[in-house]
Amino acid sequence: MNVVVKNYPQLRQLCWNRPSDAVVDGEVALALYERNWRFVRQDEITPDEQALLDMLVAKYGNGHLLVA
Structure with a gap:
């Protein structure tokens, strides 16, 4: 699954050091x-x-968002 970073404002903030057209797995x-x-x-x-985020957690996080 590819995620277009610019479509998600909070993710875009986290990717401040990547190109504006970045796509991440x-x-x-x-x-x-x-x-x-x-x-x-x-x-x-x-x-x-x-x-x-819900989809990512379900697919890659085994239903758990691991944040501190």
Whole structure:
């Protein structure tokens, strides 16, 4: 699964050092969310981004978002 970073505002913030047209693998996207969760503005996650995150957690995270 490929994720177009610019379509998801919080993920785009986490990928500030990547090109604006970056595409990442689903596993990489989930790892970015998990590793950098402290920078995610949870109250600003759009419904589309929440749906993506739910799908990533189900597919790659065995149903668990591992954040500290």
